[in-house]
Amino acid sequence: MEHLSFDFVRKILSRLQAIGFDQAEVLLGNEHLTEMEVDVSSISLLRNTEADQLVLRAIQGGRYGSVVVTQLDDSRIQMGISKLQDQVMSAPVDEARTFAPQPLVAMNEMGPLEPQHYAMHNSLSQFLVAVSEAYPECVLKQALLRYHRGRRIRMNTVGHETDTTEGYYSFGVRFLSKRNGKTSQIGFNGSCSADLGTDLIEWGGIRRALESSVREINLAPLHGRFAGRVIIAPEALYILMGHWLQNLKDEKILSGVSPFRDKLDKPVCSPLLSFSIEPRGGSFARHEFLTDEGFGSEPSTIVKDGILKSYMLSDYAAKKTGLSRGESSGLNWVFGAGKTRLPEMFGGIDKGLLLGRISGGVPAANGDFSGIAKNSFLIEGGYLSRPISEAVISGNIFDMFNSVTAVSQDRSNDGLALIPWIGVDGMSIRGR
Amino acid sequence: MIDLRSLKSEFVPGSGPNRVYSEIRYQDNRETRIDLTNGSLETNFQESVRGVSARSFTGGYWGFSAYSNPSKDAVIAALREATRNAKFLAGRSEKSDVGIAYPGVIQFEKSYASTKTAMSPAIWIELLKALDNYIVKKYPDLRGRRLSLWSLEMQKQLATSDGSEVHTTVPRAFFQISMTKESKAGPVAFSDTRGGLGDLQDFFLDTPQNFEPWIDEIYDMVSRKADGVKPASGVFDVVLAPDLAALLMHEAVGHGVEADLVQAGSVLWDRLNQMVASPLVTYVDIAHTYDGTPAPRPVHVDDEGVEATDTVIIQKGVLKSFLNNRETSVHYEQKPTGHARAFQYSDEPLIRMRNTAILPGTTRIEQMIASIEDGYYFMKPGRAQADTTGEFLMQVGTGFEIKGGKIGRVLRDSAITGFALEFMSSISMVGDEFQWDTSGYSCLKKQLMPVGLGSPALKCKVRVSGG
Structure with a gap:
């Protein structure tokens, strides 16, 4: 670990400067992972990994190159530098590449810095007991309790010197429920936390998902087709919103596919929706101090009352398009809370769907998508009536986020996102 | 080194x-x-x-x-x-x-x-x-x-x-x-x-x-x-091009026979030696060589040091074997045939497919198309997902209408859904030309993993999700 120092990074940067690059940058990362895995209801694996990564970047005459080295002996670093020279020489001139200046905060250290093996084992064992006692019909297929620690030292020739470290825990479970030969669909849930002080079953939406799994045992195929209101649960909304947000990011903006290219300060979705990024938000387990390119990460409003307030572009894509750079790389989503209590959202729905999870692909270029409704319930007469299978939900993702009827007061926090339930109209739901 | x-x-x-x-x-x-x-x-x-x-x-x-x-x-x-x-x-x-x-x-x-x-x-x-x-x-x-x-x-x-x-x-x-x-x-x-x-x-x-x-x-x-059209929705006779058939089998069937997912409750867990597909279907996980040439992702020895040999998963419609590692082969009393693979040095070996392939049949693709009065020819696969129940959804990037036994208009993006067992049982024709997929597919199961996918064209029934 002695190589994880400013001195080590500074020496490499000096070598890049000595070559004569106009600008250069060195990013040294170290990732530690400790993982305990439950495989079919019993703990089966303890795994730890330690990985270094050295990223060398340089610009000369507007030509940019980037090389990754994962072995930090002198000969490998020299090979990396030689490859970087080749890359820079071969790259086309592109004045949009620059390096980030020194941010306001240079040093940061957050979260637990070492894994607690005994505490992890105890938490996982207690979780297995808690599930078997509270939900005896639930069968855990896999559970992963992980401790992560990442440290990054970045230094460049425009004065940037930062050193950030953060540790946190993550937990993910996959399960189903069985009774009298009947089986629910597979369910997933997961969350993150800065410590193990809370029982794992209470993390994020895990208990809610386990309870839902037991209720799903009596599922039956949906028959026929209808167009109705869909209440989208946080887990499904996270996926669907992720697809929608791609249209504010580099690839879709650069390639010209995004419909939002000229929509800054214009409506892009329902006025009921507000969405922001809080990279260092206190409600979350993980924090982003710097963007992927090294700029200081700051909170930002992406959508306010349906109006697009900022894109989520890298500095490179921003310069290529003339749009503004995103204030962060997008960690920690915050959906604005609505005014409707969750039970009230079901009221008035003659026939609709509570969408627990969606299994499917990415929307087509024009936003059309379809997916199988998983962990989902039919809504009839204003109430949840029964769990359903074989239901395909389809629509257009841009139309869907323009057709929001309600946003719940309640929000689920899985350690990475604070997300409500939303109601949308106009979706096609097709059964067997 | x-x-x-x-x-x-x-x-x-x-x-x-x-x-x-x-x-x-x-x-x-x-x-x-x-x-x-x-x-x-x-x-x-x-x-x-x-x-x-x-x-x-x-x-x-x-x-x-x-x-x-x-x-x-x-x-x-x-x-x-x-x-x-x-x-x-x-x-x-x-x-x-x-x-x-x-x-x-x-x-x-x-x-x-x-x-x-x-x-x-x-x-x-x-x-x-x-x-x-x-x-x-x-x-x-x-x-x-x-x-x-x-x-x-x-x-x-x-x-x-x-x-x-x-x-x-x-x-x-x-x-x-x-x-x-x-x-x-x-x-x-x-x-x-x-x-x-x-x-x-x-x-x-x-x-x-x-x-x-x-x-x-x-x-x-x-x-x-x-200028394409949306397909209609409903259950149709369709022809699946080799690329699409191979990926669909991988997602909907192949994962269901990985022994760790079998233990986790795959729909195929209790179907060994039973008919699970049309008798026209023989589905093999090729280790390294097919028809005398290297498969797209040859595996000679897996990452547990086990010699890799071809695994016949389905033979003439009958489920014959799961895909095992050293541990599950003891549990299921099956010979390990080299399926434990790790993506990076920091990954533990998991049970993975290598080069899954439906073996070719005898029908020309023109015959398949000519046999369909009202259906579709689906060509380019998009993303596909299936769960342990075998229920799948596959995006289709390109296809054609089939009307009166002839290729018709081009289709816009669409999707097909169904269940693995129903899909495999509905296969009524298997093409005579086998192809390996060239899309560079990598499968995600805790880790990424390059895999090979191969199939001839298939005629079958699927549920089409169109406009």
């Missing part, structure tokens, strides 16, 4: 209930990626992810440890830590099912590395720029274009405590061209990919002019798709 043989004395196998099985691995994943998006060099990187790892098994528990700076000292440290991790778990609770298979010792060395000289990134960037210029000049009505080259060479060296020693190098390389065009119903996209086993210089070291017919084909398809 590290001489792992010199470290075999570090294994501490023990005996009886204290027996420890261990494996040590050195791995180097060398990756190149170049993306030219609307003329901008969006990505240009070369990466070598190298490291060492060790895994140990004792008392029914696994321990694993990995370090990114490969050295003999790092191997020794990883081995000790992996064993300590397994003993940590074993010391906290006992397990009744504690066995793994010891199928025999193998020494093996094989390299598929290119014999041609590797080109610098400059050569590839110049090629992409030349092709991009061609597209811009000839097809100015396109809204977006993306040209991507990527390659991944995996070099692995393995030694196990029961004596196996393995050294393999397997590269693969691909070239994808994507185009987006405006239509009345918004933008439509189409992409095509070429490549396979080998390195970039094995496939794409050619003059720009020789790629132009391929570019013209892609433009033609995206243009026809822009």
Whole structure:
């Protein structure tokens, strides 16, 4: 670990400067992972990994190159530098590449810095007991309790010197429920936390998902087709919103596919929706101090009352398009809370769907998508009536986020996102 | 490279209930990626992810440890830590099912590395720029274009405590061209990919002019798709092109026979030696060689040091075997045939498919199309998902109507859904021309993993999700 120092990074940067690059940058990362895995209801694996990564970047005459080295002996670093020279020489001139200046905060250290093996084992064992006692019909297929620690030292020739470290825990479970030969669909849930002080079953939406799994045992195929209101649960909304947000990011903006290219300060979705990024938000387990390119990460409003307030572009894509750079790389989503209590959202729905999870692909270029409704319930007469299978939900993702009827007061926090339930109209739901 | 043989004395196998099985691995994943998006060099990187790892098994528990700076000292440290991790778990609770298979010792060395000289990134960037210029000049009505080259060479060296020693190098390389065009119903996209086993210089070291017919084909398809129609919804007779059939079988059926997912409740868990598909279907996970030539992702020995042999999953419609690792082969009393694979040095081996293939039948694709009065010919797969119930959804990027036994209008993006068992039972014709997929598919199951996918065209029934 002695190589994880400013001195080590500074020496490499000096070598890049000595070559004569106009600008250069060195990013040294170290990732530690400790993982305990439950495989079919019993703990089966303890795994730890330690990985270094050295990223060398340089610009000369507007030509940019980037090389990754994962072995930090002198000969490998020299090979990396030689490859970087080749890359820079071969790259086309592109004045949009620059390096980030020194941010306001240079040093940061957050979260637990070492894994607690005994505490992890105890938490996982207690979780297995808690599930078997509270939900005896639930069968855990896999559970992963992980401790992560990442440290990054970045230094460049425009004065940037930062050193950030953060540790946190993550937990993910996959399960189903069985009774009298009947089986629910597979369910997933997961969350993150800065410590193990809370029982794992209470993390994020895990208990809610386990309870839902037991209720799903009596599922039956949906028959026929209808167009109705869909209440989208946080887990499904996270996926669907992720697809929608791609249209504010580099690839879709650069390639010209995004419909939002000229929509800054214009409506892009329902006025009921507000969405922001809080990279260092206190409600979350993980924090982003710097963007992927090294700029200081700051909170930002992406959508306010349906109006697009900022894109989520890298500095490179921003310069290529003339749009503004995103204030962060997008960690920690915050959906604005609505005014409707969750039970009230079901009221008035003659026939609709509570969408627990969606299994499917990415929307087509024009936003059309379809997916199988998983962990989902039919809504009839204003109430949840029964769990359903074989239901395909389809629509257009841009139309869907323009057709929001309600946003719940309640929000689920899985350690990475604070997300409500939303109601949308106009979706096609097709059964067997 | 590290001489792992010199470290075999570090294994501490023990005996009886204290027996420890261990494996040590050195791995180097060398990756190149170049993306030219609307003329901008969006990505240009070369990466070598190298490291060492060790895994140990004792008392029914696994321990694993990995370090990114490969050295003999790092191997020794990883081995000790992996064993300590397994003993940590074993010391906290006992397990009744504690066995793994010891199928025999193998020494093996094989390299598929290119014999041609590797080109610098400059050569590839110049090629992409030349092709991009061609597209811009000839097809100015396109809204977006993306040209991507990527390659991944995996070099692995393995030694196990029961004596196996393995050294393999397997590269693969691909070239994808994507185009987006405006239509009345918004933008439509189409992409095509070429490549396979080998390195970039094995496939794409050619003059720009020789790629132009391929570019013209892609433009033609995206243009026809822009004027395409949505398919109707409902259950239809369809013909699935080889690429699409192969991916659908992988997602909906192949995962369902991976023994770890079988233990987790796959729909096929209690179907061994039962009819699960049409008798026309024989489905095999090819280890390394098909019809005398290397499969797209050849595996001769897996990452547990087990010799890889072909696994017949379904024979004439009957489910014959699951895909096992050393541990599940004991549980299911089946011979391990080399399915445990790890993506990076820091990953533990998981049960993975290698080169899954439906073996060819006797029907020409023209006969299949001619036999359908009202249905579809689905060609290009998009993303596909299936769960352990076998319920699947597959996006379809390209297809055609079939009306009166003839190919009709081009389709816009659509999707097909169904259940694995119903889909396999509905297969009524199997094509006579087998093809390996060339899309460069990597499967995600905790880790990514390059896999090979092969099939002839199939005629079957699926539920179509159209407009």
